[in-house]
Amino acid sequence: MLSVQNLEVVYQDVILVLRGVSFDVPKGQIVSLLGSNGSGKTTALRAITGLLDTQNGDITKGKIFIEDEEITNAQPSKIVQLGIAQVLEGRRIFSELTVRENLRLGGFTANDSIDENIERVFTLFPILKDRDKNTAGYLSGGEQQMLAIGRALMSNPKYLLLDEPSLGLAPKLVQQISELILEINSQGVTVLLVEQNANMALKISSHGYIMETGNIVMDNPSSKLLQDQDVQEFYLGLNAEGTERKSFKDVKHYKRKKRWLS
Numbered sequence: 001m002l003s004v005q006n007l008e009v010v011y012q013d014v015i016l017v018l019r020g021v022s023f024d025v026p027k028g029q030i031v032s033l034l035g036s037n038g039s040g041k042t043t044a045l046r047a048i049t050g051l052l053d054t055q056n057g058d059i060t061k062g063k064i065f066i067e068d069e070e071i072t073n074a075q076p077s078k079i080v081q082l083g084i085a086q087v088l089e090g091r092r093i094f095s096e097l098t099v100r101e102n103l104r105l106g107g108f109t110a111n112d113s114i115d116e117n118i119e120r121v122f123t124l125f126p127i128l129k130d131r132d133k134n135t136a137g138y139l140s141g142g143e144q145q146m147l148a149i150g151r152a153l154m155s156n157p158k159y160l161l162l163d164e165p166s167l168g169l170a171p172k173l174v175q176q177i178s179e180l181i182l183e184i185n186s187q188g189v190t191v192l193l194v195e196q197n198a199n200m201a202l203k204i205s206s207h208g209y210i211m212e213t214g215n216i217v218m219d220n221p222s223s224k225l226l227q228d229q230d231v232q233e234f235y236l237g238l239n240a241e242g243t244e245r246k247s248f249k250d251v252k253h254y255k256r257k258k259r260w261l262s
Contacts, residue, residue, distance in 0.1 A: 001026050001047070002084070002159050002192065007062035009043050011055060017043045019214040020062070025159065027067075030181065031192040032201040032222060034210035034235060041194045042089060044211075048192075049086045050076040066159065080109050083158030087165060089194075091148040095137030099128055100135050102229060106151030113156065121150035122179060142173040149180070159190045166197045178204050198235035202226050210235075214249050 002025040003145055009018040018040050025031045035041050039107050039128070046052045048064055057203055066073045066082055074082075103121055107114040122129035125146040152160060162181070166174040178200050185191050195201035201235060202222040210231070212220040218225065225231045238259060 001067060002041065002214065004044065004048065004189070005063045006215075007044070007064065008048060008060045009040075009047055009057055010060050010155050011057045012071045013058075015058070017214050018047070021211070021214060021216055022212065023060075023209045023219070024035055025190060025192045026207075027158075027190050028185075028188070029059075029207065030185050030193060030205040032198075032205040032208040033192060033194045033211065034198050034201060034208060036196070037210065038213075039211040040214040041211055042163055043206075043214075045163055045192070045194060048079075049084060049161065050069075050074055051086075077109070080155055083156075085155050085157035085165060086160065086161040087148050087152045089163040089167060091144045091150070093136045093144055093147050095135070097136055098133050099131050099136055099139070102147055102151050103128075103154055106154030114154070117154045120220055121153055124153075124183065134229050142169055142176070145173075145177060146180070147168065149184075150230070151191075153184070155231040157189060159192065160184065161192045161194070163194045164196065165193070166195060166200060174200055198231065201250070229239070 005022050007018050008019045009015065010016050021040065021044060025034070033041050033044065043057065046055065046057065047059055052058060059073055063070055066084060069082065071079055071082065094105065100118065103118050104114060107117055110117060127143055127148060128146055131143065136144065139147060149162070149165065165177050165181070169177065174197065181191060181193065182204055193201050193205060205222045206223045208220065208225045209216050218228070218231070220228070239254055
């Protein structure tokens with residue numbers, strides 16, 4: 001299990017971003033972490049994978065464990081070696097390198113199985129095999145997202161952390177990405193999915209957490225969150241009757257506060 005316990009994170013010594021966040025990602029499951037922009041989702045992932053330094057952030061309280069081993073403030077290289085890989089928001093591929101070169105860079109902690117892992121990625125993403133020698137920067141947005149996920153899989157992770165994998169993709173590609181996440185999970189990889197597309201995330205995950213302003217405000221099985229009135233209205237775009245809002249006016253003049261903020 002990946003466990004985050006009472007985590008506080010401060011940026012630049014003054015900005016408190018996470019305020020005692022706790023959540024668990026049981027082995028073998030897909031868990032969703034949802035919330036609006038600025039709620040702290042990406043910061044939580046950076047804390048887990050040791051990347052807070054890139055944004056001048058620090059863990060000031062709390063602990064992080066992977067299968068009973070504490071990794072709070074561990075070096076990113078050690079965290080990868082322990083079986084955690086992250087796909088950053090915005091893909092962050094090496095655009096001037098080829099598809100295969102990008103994949104090989106992702107396998108630096110698994111040198112003995114690089115060729116085997118490349119074939120695994122090509123099986124999951126056949127389009128990447130067709131683009132094997134293509135420069136990554138010329139791939140479509142969906143193909144770049146597949147490459148970013150494939151590169152993360154090159155380290156043979158036990159836990160895969162995905163940060164907004166559907167961002168900027170057409171609905172057809174969002175569906176394809178969700179199916180690929182399910183397939184990756186079926187191969188034994190535990191997934192922590194950070195998403196603003198709450199509908200997609202809750203449909204493929206077993207459990208969900210909702211963040212607001214650095215706090216976990218809801219924590220329930222995904223099936224229950226899908227039926228929750230607040231989640232429907234504020235995250236799934238449905239009105240109080242459970243039907244889709246038809247116009248911008250419906251959204252602009254919607255005044256009811258979220259119950260967890262009352």
